[in-house]
Amino acid sequence: xxxxxxxxxxxxxxxxxxxxxxxxxxxxxxxxxxxxxxxxxxxxxxxxxxxxxxxxxxxxxxxxxxxxxxxxxxxxxxxxxxxxxxxxxxxxxxxxxxxxxxxxxxxxxxxxxxxxxxxxxxxxxxxxxxxxxxxxxxxxxxxxxxxxxxxxxxxxxxxxxxxxxxxxxxxxxxxxxxxxxxxxxxxxxxxxxxxxxxxxxxxxxxxxxxxxxxxxxxxxxxxxxxxxxxxxxxxxxxxxxxxxxxxxxxxxxxxxxxxxxxxxxxxxxxxxxxxxxxxxxxxxxxxxxxxxxxxxxxxxxxxxxxx
Numbered sequence: 188x189x190x191x192x193x194x195x196x197x198x199x200x201x202x203x204x205x206x207x208x209x210x211x212x213x214x215x216x217x218x219x220x221x222x223x224x225x226x227x228x229x230x231x232x233x234x235x236x237x238x239x240x241x242x243x244x245x246x247x248x249x250x251x252x253x254x255x256x257x258x259x260x261x262x263x264x265x266x267x268x269x270x271x272x273x274x275x276x277x278x279x280x281x282x283x284x285x286x287x288x289x290x291x292x293x294x295x296x297x298x299x300x301x302x303x304x305x306x307x308x309x310x311x312x313x314x315x316x317x318x319x320x321x322x323x324x325x326x327x328x329x330x331x332x333x334x335x336x337x338x339x340x341x342x343x344x345x346x347x348x349x350x351x352x353x354x355x356x357x358x359x360x361x362x363x364x365x366x367x368x369x370x371x372x373x374x375x376x377x378x379x380x381x382x383x384x385x386x387x388x389x390x391x392x393x394x395x396x397x398x399x400x401x402x403x404x405x406x407x408x409x410x411x412x413x414x415x416x417x418x419x420x421x422x423x424x425x426x427x428x429x430x431x432x433x434x435x436x437x438x439x440x441x442x443x444x445x446x447x448x449x450x451x452x453x454x455x456x457x458x459x460x461x462x463x464x465x466x467x468x469x470x471x472x473x474x475x476x477x478x479x480x481x482x483x484x485x486x487x488x489x490x491x492x493x494x
Contacts (some may be wrong), residue, residue: 249291250274251269254285257280278299282302285300307322316455317339322355325351330349340356343373343395344452346373348369350370362393371386374395382394401458404454411450415444421440447477454470454474
């Protein structure tokens with residue numbers, strides 16, 4: 188029994204010695220063990236992760252806003268960065284505002300600066316209407332053989348393929364300069380051109396000026412659209428005499444369509460500057476109807492001797 192009591196005493200003494208150790212005083216940060224540092228770095232961060240706004244995909248060809256500064260409205264809606272526009276509603280840029288657009292199919296980029304009124308990426312394509320403000324193109328991305336961009340202003344049209352241009356437009360005046368590549372400038376009805384028709388150098392500049400009347404431009408749009416429509420019927424109707432061959436008639440129709448397209452584009456750009464809403468709507472309706480006529484492929488008439 189004495190031996191058992193002695194052994195039990197030893198066990199109790201050992202248990203007392205193995206109690207919870209007292210915490211040691213904290214040491215300097217440099218004394219942390221490598222394993223502790225690794226565990227601390229692996230711990231999840233308590234900060235809230237950054238949330239990026241979801242960008243809606245394009246539903247059809249158009250242009251995405253990739254940079255925006257200041258206030259830009261699409262009709263009455265304030266435009267946001269990342270938005271895709273489809274060239275059906277006018278953009279109004281406040282003074283000091285600017286935006287850069289990238290075409291969703293070709294990746295061609297253009298920029299606009301306010302104050303201005305523009306309809307870029309016209310009906311999903313790369314063309315643009317510029318009633319007021321500044322338009323700038325970027326050479327390189329999106330350019331390809333045969334792909335021409337046309338910018339319609341109240342005083343005329345500016346076309347280019349792969350070029351860096353700056354175009355400042357108003358109701359009565361347009362100024363075009365090139366930094367790279369080539370551009371062609373054609374005046375609208377009653378407008379005059381000062382400078383070359385073809386710009387091809389960094390110092391080239393052309394200015395278009397006009398009286399600023401909208402009605403003459405709309406009337407010219409209607410006249411040229413009617414001529415193109417008539418020539419479309421002539422292509423489909425073999426005629427004798429002054430009609431010429433099928434090739435002659437087709438070439439005349441193609442030229443007339445191009446003239447009507449430019450005239451109606453300038454008329455549409457000018458009509459957008461009309462301050463009276465009712466009058467503006469009437470002018471735009473006339474241009475729209477004329478557009479249907481010059482786009483028409485014509486209706487064949489009765490056959491006669493010819494080709």
